[in-house]
Amino acid sequence: MSTPMIVAHEVQKYYGQFHALKGVSLDVAAGDVCCIVGPSGSGKSTFLRCINQLEAVDGGAIWIGDQLLGYRRRGELLVPLSDSEIARQRLWSGMVFQRFNLFGHMTALQNVMEGPVAVQKRRRAEVREEAMALLARVGLAGRADAYPTELSGGQQQRVAIARALAMRPKLMLFDEPTSALDPELVGEVLAVMKDLARSGMTMIVVTHELGFAREVSNRVVFMDGGQVLESGTPGQILSRPQHPRTQEFIAAILA
C-alpha cells in the first residue's frame, strides 16, 4: 500500500454536550475513491467538514500529506494557524456541498473563475479558457452565462463541481452531493463524479447512493453514532456486511 494522502487519527468532535465524532480514524491513499455511508446523524458529514476545516477538531488530528491541519508544531507546542494559513491549507481539497452553494450574484462561468482569479491571482484570460473547458467537461458549456437560479439543481451541482476543480485540488470532498436533487437529476451528477473518479482523482464521498459506491469506489466506510463501525471494499461492506448495524442499514436502504 502506498503512503496515505490523508490520515485521520482518533478525531473527536463535540457540539456542546453532543459527542458528534468519537474517535474516527481513516486513511485514504492518492487515487482512492472512498465512500462514507451511514444513517443521518452518524457524523459522516461532520467528519468531511473537519477534513476541510469548516469545523475545528476537538481531539485527535487530521494530516494531509505531512501537513497537520489547523496547527503548526513548535517543539512540544501546537500553535493554531491563522485564518489565512487555514485558507491556504484548504487549497489541498475542493468541496461540493449538498445544497450546491453557488454564488448567487455570479454566472456559472464567474462562479468557476472566482477562486483562481480572486484567491490564486491567476491571469483572467487563462482562467477563463480553463473554466470554459471545465464547464464543457461537466456538460454545461452552453450555460456559462446562466445565473444559478436559471439552472436546475443537477446543473447547479455540476457547476459547483467545476468550481471546485478550477482550484486544481489534490482531493475532492463530496457532502451528499445528490441528496437535494430531484430523482431524475441524480444521474447526471453521478456521471460527472464517475468520470472524475476514472481520471484518477482522490475522492471522499458522503452518500446514500449505494449503487455509485459499489460501482466507483474502492473503499466503503460505514459510520454510525460518531464512529466507524466497519470499512473495506464495496463487496465486503455492501454485500457481506459483518456488523449488525451495517446489515440493518444496508437492508433498510435496499428494501
Add this chain to the structure above:
Amino acid sequence: MSGAPSAYAIDHLKIAPRRFYGRWLTAALILALMGLVINAFAHGQIEWKIVAQFMTAKVIMHGLVNTILMTIYAMAVGIVLGVVFAVMVMSPNPVVRGVAAFYIWFFRGTPLLLQMLLWFNLALVFPVLGIPGWFEARTVDVITPFVASLLGLGIGQGAYTAEVVRGGILSVDHGQTEAAKAIGMTRLTALRRIVLPQAMRVIIPPVGNEVISMIKLTSVASVIQFSEILHNAQTIYFANARVIELLIVATVWYLVVVTVFSIGQYFLEKAFSRQNAGGKS
C-alpha cells in the same frame, strides 16, 4: 350531453356594473374639506407674491444646494462607517467587536442635536487640534458649521447604517461563506467578494429610506449656523418678518428634493433587484 340548454349555464346573462357609492361620497367630502382649507389659506394672512418672489432667491438657492450636498456627504460618511462598523461588530476579535458595539450604543443613544452641539463646541475642550510638532490648527478654524454638521450627521448615520448592513450580511445564507472558504478565501475576502454584494439587495431599500430622512435631518444643522435651506429662510424672515411665507418656501423645496430622491430610489431598487436576479442561493 343533451342538446337542450342546461339550467346551470349562465353565459347568456349580463353582469351588472358594480356601483361604488362609498367612493363618490368620500370624494365629495374630501373636495369640500379641501375647498375650505384652500379658501382659508387664500384669505389668510399670507402674501403669496412674497412666497413666489423668494422661491428662487439667491440665498434660498444657496441653501438648497447646501442641503443637497450635506445630504450626499453625510450619507457617504454614514455608509462607509456603517459598513466598517457592521464588519467590526461581527468580527471574531472581541476588542474590535467591543469598540464597534460601543460606537453603535453611544451614537444611537444620544440625540443628534446634542451630538452636533458637542462637535460644534469642541473648541471649548480642545482649543488646538493635531499632532504636536507635526501638524496643528486652531479648533475653531477646523470645526466650521459645515464640518460639525457633517460629523454629527455622518457619524450618527453610521451607527444606524451599521445595523442595516449587519442585517443584510445575516440575510445571506451561511452556505455562501462556506463555499467561499472551500475555494480558499479568508473570512474578509469572502465577506467582500461573496457576502456583501449579495447583501446589497437587502441593504439598499432601508438605506434609500435613510437618504430621504437625511434630507430633512440636515435642517437640524441650522441650529449650529450651517447655511442649509431652513437656516437661510430663517435668516431672511429675521430681517423681513415674513415668517410663514419663507417657511412655505422651505416646505416646497423639501418636498421637491424628497420627491426627486424618491424617484431615484425607485430606479436604484429596481436596478439592484434585476442585477441580483440570481441572488437566491
